[in-house]
Amino acid sequence: MNAPVIPGLNPPLPIGNIFCIGRNYSEHAREMQQQVPEQPMVFLKPSSSIVFDNGIIELPPQSNEVHHEVELVVALGKGGKNILESQALEHVAGYGIGIDVTARDIQQRAKERSHPWTVAKGFDTFAPISRFLPADKVPDPQSLYLKLNVNSEIRQSGHTKDMIFPVATLIAYLSTVFTLRPGDLIFTGTPEGVSAIKHGDVVRATLGDQLLNLTVTVNGS
Ligand code: MN
Numbered sequence: 001m002n003a004p005v006i007p008g009l010n011p012p013l014p015i016g017n018i019f020c021i022g023r024n025y026s027e028h029a030r031e032m033q034q035q036v037p038e039q040p041m042v043f044l045k046p047s048s049s050i051v052f053d054n055g056i057i058e059l060p061p062q063s064n065e066v067h068h069e070v071e072l073v074v075a076l077g078k079g080g081k082n083i084l085e086s087q088a089l090e091h092v093a094g095y096g097i098g099i100d101v102t103a104r105d106i107q108q109r110a111k112e113r114s115h116p117w118t119v120a121k122g123f124d125t126f127a128p129i130s131r132f133l134p135a136d137k138v139p140d141p142q143s144l145y146l147k148l149n150v151n152s153e154i155r156q157s158g159h160t161k162d163m164i165f166p167v168a169t170l171i172a173y174l175s176t177v178f179t180l181r182p183g184d185l186i187f188t189g190t191p192e193g194v195s196a197i198k199h200g201d202v203v204r205a206t207l208g209d210q211l212l213n214l215t216v217t218v219n220g221s
Pocket of ligand 1: 190
């Protein structure tokens with residue numbers, strides 16, 4: 001199967017690597033009883049975990065505790081290595097909202113064993129993403145509200161100004177390790193308020209003042 005295309009962007013960009021940043025908001029690090037990191041904490045999701053607006057999060061039978069993490073998602077339009085922070089935002093094609101779906105019980109066991117998070121973060125449908133707004137419609141990625149509702153209840157409400165490492169820093173840092181490519185996505189970390197989702201829940205993530213919405217339904221036992 002060919003890589004799916006990032007929705008909303010022209011020219012169309014097939015989805016590349018999916019980089020994710022852990023603990024990028026200090027209140028969330030605190031609720032997870034983790035220290036605030038000194039440099040960005042990076043993990044990857046597989047492209048098979050992507051699902052689009054109006055899609056379904058499938059709860060895997062291997063987990064009894066699946067959490068939502070609402071995040072600003074950055075789509076790169078231009079790649080590079082050792083990108084300067086001062087030029088990093090010129091590499092962005094667009095911004096979307098996504099959910100870093102996490103099997104928290106599996107992640108907890110992995111942490112205890114010092115194992116990677118790939119399974120906890122990487123099940124099919126564990127990376128829902130919205131349509132993307134072209135970068136020129138978002139003058140400042142650090143001035144956006146993030147909100148997540150489960151059914152009628154607000155579970156997460158944050159603001160990108162509270163990121164420990166802003167988007168430009170993340171791009172510059174990632175590019176010191178990885179050659180970044182057009183179509184790569186960056187999940188930029190979640191504010192506090194993560195909690196469990198269950199079968200039948202309707203999860204709705206919102207970026208800015210109704211700039212973008214993402215709605216997904218939860219399926220499974
Ligand atoms: Mn996350």
